[in-house]
Amino acid sequence: MKYPKGGSIKRGGKKGSNDRDPFFEQETRKRRKVSYDDEDIESVESDAEENGFTEDKREANEAEDEDEFADETAGEKRKRLAEALLKRTREARQRERDDDDDDDDEEDDDIVKTLMKKQQEDTGRVRRAIASRVQEPLSSDGFSVIVKHRHSVVSVALSDDDTRGFSASKDGTILHWDVSSGEKEIYKWPSDEILKSHGMKVREPRNKKHSRATLALAVSSDGRYLATGGVDRHIHIWDVRTREHVQAFPGHRNTVSCLCFRHGSTELYSGSFDRSVKAWNVEDKAFVQDSFGHQDDVLAIDALRKERAISVGRDRTMQLHKMPEQARMMYRAPASSLESCCFISDTEYLSGSDNGTVALWGMLKKKPIFLLKNEHSVTINENGDHDNVEYNNSCTASSWVSSVAVCRGSDLAASGAGNGFVHLMAVEATALRPLFKLPLSGYVNSMAFAKSGKFLIAGVGQETRFGRWGCLKSAQNGVAIHPLRLS
Numbered sequence: 001m002k003y004p005k006g007g008s009i010k011r012g013g014k015k016g017s018n019d020r021d022p023f024f025e026q027e028t029r030k031r032r033k034v035s036y037d038d039e040d041i042e043s044v045e046s047d048a049e050e051n052g053f054t055e056d057k058r059e060a061n062e063a064e065d066e067d068e069f070a071d072e073t074a075g076e077k078r079k080r081l082a083e084a085l086l087k088r089t090r091e092a093r094q095r096e097r098d099d100d101d102d103d104d105d106e107e108d109d110d111i112v113k114t115l116m117k118k119q120q121e122d123t124g125r126v127r128r129a130i131a132s133r134v135q136e137p138l139s140s141d142g143f144s145v146i147v148k149h150r151h152s153v154v155s156v157a158l159s160d161d162d163t164r165g166f167s168a169s170k171d172g173t174i175l176h177w178d179v180s181s182g183e184k185e186i187y188k189w190p191s192d193e194i195l196k197s198h199g200m201k202v203r204e205p206r207n208k209k210h211s212r213a214t215l216a217l218a219v220s221s222d223g224r225y226l227a228t229g230g231v232d233r234h235i236h237i238w239d240v241r242t243r244e245h246v247q248a249f250p251g252h253r254n255t256v257s258c259l260c261f262r263h264g265s266t267e268l269y270s271g272s273f274d275r276s277v278k279a280w281n282v283e284d285k286a287f288v289q290d291s292f293g294h295q296d297d298v299l300a301i302d303a304l305r306k307e308r309a310i311s312v313g314r315d316r317t318m319q320l321h322k323m324p325e326q327a328r329m330m331y332r333a334p335a336s337s338l339e340s341c342c343f344i345s346d347t348e349y350l351s352g353s354d355n356g357t358v359a360l361w362g363m364l365k366k367k368p369i370f371l372l373k374n375e376h377s378v379t380i381n382e383n384g385d386h387d388n389v390e391y392n393n394s395c396t397a398s399s400w401v402s403s404v405a406v407c408r409g410s411d412l413a414a415s416g417a418g419n420g421f422v423h424l425m426a427v428e429a430t431a432l433r434p435l436f437k438l439p440l441s442g443y444v445n446s447m448a449f450a451k452s453g454k455f456l457i458a459g460v461g462q463e464t465r466f467g468r469w470g471c472l473k474s475a476q477n478g479v480a481i482h483p484l485r486l487s
Contacts, residue, residue: 127345128410130453131426134435135485143422143440143458143480146182149173152461152477155217155446162450166219167459167479168228172212176226176243179455179481187226187238190245199285200234200248215465218259220266225282227268229256235270237282247285251278257466258301260309269309269321271298277311279323291321293328299466302342310349312338318351318361331366333359340404344427350413352401358415358425360432370431376401376417397443397469405456407449416444416458418470422482438482442475456482 072080149169157166158179168174177184189195189212196202214230219240226238235249235256254273261268266283277298279288296315303309307323314337320329336353344350349361351368356376359368376399398418406413411427422444424435442460449456462475 126409127427128407128453130407130410130412130486131424131433131435132411133486134412134424134453135487137436137438137482137485141483141485143438143482145460145476145478145480146179147175147177147184147479149175149461149477149479152443152463152465153445153459153479154215154461154465156448156457156459156479157217157219158448158450158457159219159223160221160451161223162452162454164223165448165457165479166217166226168214168217169461169477170213170215170463172214172230174214174217174226174228174238176240177479179457185243187243194245195248198245198248199250200232201250215255215257216259216270218261218268220261220282221263222266225261225266227259227261227270227282229259229270231255233272235259235268235280237285247282249280249287251287251290252276257297257299258311260301260303262303262307262309263305267307269301269303271301271311271313273297275313277301277309277319277321279309289323289326291323291326291328293319293321293330299338300340300342304343304346306346308346310341310343312341312351318349320363329363331361334367334371339400339402342404342406344406344413348427350404350406350427352404352415352417354396354400356399356401356417356419358401358404358423358432360427360430372425372432372434375415375423375434376419376421397464400464402443402445402465403447403458405447405449407453408451410453412449412453414447414449414456416440416447418443418464418472422447422456422458440480440482442472442477443470453486454484456484458482 147167149167150173151170153167153169155168158164163179165177165179166175167177172189174187175184176187211231214228216229218227219225223240226240227235228238229235233250233252233254233256236245237247237249238244239246252270252272252274256270256272258271259268266281267288268280268282270278270280275294275296275298276290276292278290280286281288294311294313294315294317296313298311298313301309301311309321309323310318311321312318316333316337318331318333318338318341322328333351333353336355336357338351338353340352342350347363351359351361353359356374358372358375360370362369401415401417403416404413406427413425413427413432414422415425416422420439420441422438422440424438426433426435440458440460442462443464444458445461445465446459447456458480460475460480461477462472464470
């Protein structure tokens with residue numbers, strides 16, 4: 001069979017047929033030209049480096065680095081940052097130590113152990129022994145008020161670096177203050193038009209829709225966001241850097257009573273008198289999910305790094321909310337209403353009740369592991385202390401353990417009530433061991449430990465956190481700080 005000339009079969013017939021094609025000839029010229037241009041470009045870069053114009057090149061390299069890590073997962077990013085930290089630590093140790101080859105392996109092991117211990121302490125896997133180092137307070141030591149409020153302080157919080165503090169009172173005043181100097185700045189409420197543009201909804205009853213009474217406060221671990229909630233049923237988000245209102249989250253049908261951020265994230269948990277617990281994403285300004293189960297008002301809530309939260313309420317129960325699984329675990333208190341709670345670790349919790357009892361809980365047991373009964377009961381001492389007489393004659397609210405706190409990742413805890421003392425205690429394997437009593441006049445509505453364990457702050461007021469069952473005229477409304485001496 002004969003094929004016509006110029007057919008497709010003869011494309012590769014002759015060896016030099018492609019050389020006569022003008023298309024391939026142009027391609028060859030272009031390639032040769034690019035090769036010469038590459039040499040010219042290299043010479044231009046060398047001239048720019050000699051003249052000192054390397055900023056654009058650095059910015060381009062930084063952009064390339066960002067593009068390089070744009071698709072990495074969260075685990076890969078943590079691994080990369082950990083390796084960079086290890087490298088910097090080794091370089092610092094290398095500059096400090098002498099030129100001794102025998103100690104290289106030992107010092108590398110010390111670096112690895114130090115970093116592993118720090119990581120385990122930050123995540124709560126290893127508990128720091130701080131309670132055994134706390135020395136007995138001297139006569140000169142005591143609580144001193146560093147920030148004053150007009151009304152009772154209901155909530156306090158500390159930044160992750162222990163340099164800044166936040167406090168809120170019943171009149172809606174929100175303050176941002178420096179721990180060392182006490183200098184304070186106020187968060188100003190925007191107009192109703194701005195609040196509506198940020199997502200706030202006006203609801204009935206009318207006598208509460210414009211209320212600024214704040215009952216809860218929380219700050220994110222990165223120090224960027226501040227969350228407040230109260231009688232207006234909304235959760236308000238503030239920018240800590242500018243102290244401006246950012247967002248208002250509607251959703252609760254009653255007073256917002258408690259707030260907490262999950263450590264290491266911008267996920268926020270809220271509890272309310274509508275008996276629900278809700279989760280929010282502050283970064284995305286979005287509602288995540290809710291969890292029901294309480295049969296009465298939710299009074300306190302707390303969270304650690306995991307997507308779990310514990311809450312207590314007037315229904316005499318503590319509930320562990322597993323948010324991803326949408327499941328709950330219920331713990332029942334022995335014939336008392338729980339007023340406060342906090343995490344010790346992922347498997348241990350601390351709570352305070354309205355009969356003056358502080359309880360230690362474990363995940364695998366439905367009842368408390370250990371009870372400190374009558375820890376904040378009101379009694380008259382042998383000398384007839386006037387303060388105790390006043391507390392005893394006011395009401396039974398003086399013995400309500402309205403706040404408990406734990407130094408993060410350690411075995412040091414504290415409880416506060418209205419009986420005139422803050423109690424320090426050590427958390428042991430299956431017990432709570434009392435340490436010292438720190439005198440403080442007023443209702444201790446909220447507390448927070450410094451991450452280093454060097455001081456304790458307390459929000460004090462003449463009234464209790466959620467009502468006016470008792471009024472102590474001699475107490476001062478404000479934030480008090482007590483230094484802790486560690487051996």
